Amino acid sequence: MTYCLAIALNKGLVFASDSRTNAGVDYVATYSKMKSFVFPDNRTIVLLTSGSLATSQAVINAIKRDLTNPNAEFDISKGNYLHEVAQYIGDLSQQEQKRHADAMEKTRSNNESSFLLGGQIKGQKGKIFLIYPQGNYISASDETPYLQIGENKYGKPILDRIITPSTSLEDAARCAIVSLDSTIRSNISVGPPIELAIHRADQIEEPYHNVLTTNSNMYRSVQKQWNEGLKRAFDNLPRFDWEK
């Protein structure tokens, strides 16, 4: 499994992903699930992947292929709106899944992938999209300004408590680390390092990018301080009548 998260804020976009992939329990590996594409003075795009690693990689390869093919009908540097890029990635994903559909059915395997797409086209607002395995997609709303793919439940409560569109990029990034770390603690199929990217609104450039290994100072001190803070919060909860 996987856990990836994208947050759309007034001040920009925050992305986070874990790095564990597994085919069964005896083939566990570490892969980056985050890819960014920058077209200076035009658009910044970040793509997060979950599901079949083969499909995810094939889609990334097809994106790169189309970018270098002058005869390609479309590529991610084109389209006036980011949802056109979402549609294009959904189409690539469906094409790749269909290519192997017969073999998948015969072996009762699954090669579905989901994607989180985020970015900003110059002059427009930054946007995030969740692209389903079926190729259709949704964008986030002001009421729920984040989207998740993969093991999304463990890390959802903290997002629901903290994130609003006016949250700062840094707070949202900290919340993303906590959301990822809670998931990593509770589900063995999600693992470090945590990749983090921050796109500041209207800065069409390579996003801030950081790989938080379990040895990194930031990750360790978030873990330690969050754990201590939770324990303190827990110790302050009200007593039952008979404890007073």
Next chain:
Amino acid sequence: MTYCLAIALNKGLVFASDSRTNAGVDYVATYSKMKSFVFPDNRTIVLLTSGSLATSQAVINAIKRDLTNPNAEFDISKGNYLHEVAQYIGDLSQQEQKRHADAMEKTRSNNESSFLLGGQIKGQKGKIFLIYPQGNYISASDETPYLQIGENKYGKPILDRIITPSTSLEDAARCAIVSLDSTIRSNISVGPPIELAIHRADQIEEPYHNVLTTNSNMYRSVQKQWNEGLKRAFDNLPRFDWEK
């Protein structure tokens, strides 16, 4: 859906359940999912249910039927070990599911139920079991002294951080309320009131039982103080380099 939780501690057992049931989104109702049975000087038993309400109710009815039938082969007041009671409830659940299996298959419906069984037979240690829809069951371990049924993921991280066998009954009960409340906030299929039961080790009597409605003081102040504590914990997280 549902979320039920049982925790086995050195000092006793803690149980919690939500109260929402739904058949589709247009038939949502409030039902208790917690039932206790006390046989003075012999055993205390608490049963939590999730899944098909029809199957859950039929199993409870069968338990009561067998208790009043002097010719019943087995009932929950019998058996030298609590796992025999778990096996019996698993059998009742399978019988009930099989009775309707053809009709269920024809309408592609599902009448599976899962159960959490906990209790203590006098002179033995208190125990908790998770009974699967297939009728088989597992008990908790010292490393993971809790069991969950239903929407178990949202509320798991806080249990993983707080609960050990030496946690006090009151702390475990507070942790259960937080775990339930986090799930209620993040998943509309889980809803209040929260039912809470506490069985003190070696006290073979009616467990402490409380129904925490959204208006109850205990529930409201746990919600408020937990929310404030989390916000404080969050505000104390380390800053990124550029924030310093």
